[in-house]
Amino acid sequence: MNYDNQNIFAKILRGELPCQKVYEDDHSLAFMDIMPQADGHTLVIPKYPAVTLLDIPADQLAALMASTQKVAAAVKKAFAAPGIVLFQLSGAEAGQTVPHLHFHVLPSSLRTLMTRAHAAQMEDQAKLAEFAARIRAALG
Numbered sequence: 001m002n003y004d005n006q007n008i009f010a011k012i013l014r015g016e017l018p019c020q021k022v023y024e025d026d027h028s029l030a031f032m033d034i035m036p037q038a039d040g041h042t043l044v045i046p047k048y049p050a051v052t053l054l055d056i057p058a059d060q061l062a063a064l065m066a067s068t069q070k071v072a073a074a075v076k077k078a079f080a081a082p083g084i085v086l087f088q089l090s091g092a093e094a095g096q097t098v099p100h101l102h103f104h105v106l107p108s109s110l111r112t113l114m115t116r117a118h119a120a121q122m123e124d125q126a127k128l129a130e131f132a133a134r135i136r137a138a139l140g
C-alpha cells in the first residue's frame with residue numbers, strides 16, 4: 001500500500017505538528033489521542049512508514065509491540081485501570097481514519113469505549129497534557 005508522508009502522524013513524527021507525548025524510542029512514539037474514547041486513550045505508532053498492520057516488517061512490528069506493552073502497563077498503572085483495551089484498525093474499510101499504522105491503548109472496557117464514538121470529539125488540551133504527564137510518571 002502506498003504510504004502518504006503528508007498524513008497527520010507522519011507530520012507528528014517529523015515534529016511538524018504537536019502532540020502530547022508519553023513515550024519515544026528508536027522505533028516508536030506514543031502520544032495522547034486528540035479525540036479519545038476514554039480518559040487516557042493513547043496511540044502507539046511505529047517510526048517505520050507503514051499504513052496498516054500488513055505493511056510492516058516483522059522485526060519492526062516486534063519492536064512496536066514491545067513499546068505498546070510498555071505503554072499499556074503505564075496507562076493501566078496511571079489510571080488504576082482494572083483492564084486495558086488494545087485495538088488496531090487496518091484499512092479505511094475497517095474504519096481506519098489516519099493512514100499510518102497505530103495501536104490504540106485504553107484504560108477502559110469494551111462496553112465503556114463503545115459509549116464514545118470513534119475519532120469524534122476533541123478533548124481539552126490541558127486535560128490531555130495532564131493525562132500524558134500521569135502516564136510518563138508511571139513509565140518511570
Ligand code: 5GP
Binds near residue numbers: 034097098120
Ligand atoms: P484510526 O481511526 O486510524 O484507527 O485512529 C486514528 C486516531 O487518531 C483516532 O482515534 C483520532 O481521534 C486520532 N487523531 C486524529 N487526528 C489526530 C491528531 O491530529 N492528533 C492526535 N494526537 N490524534 C489524532
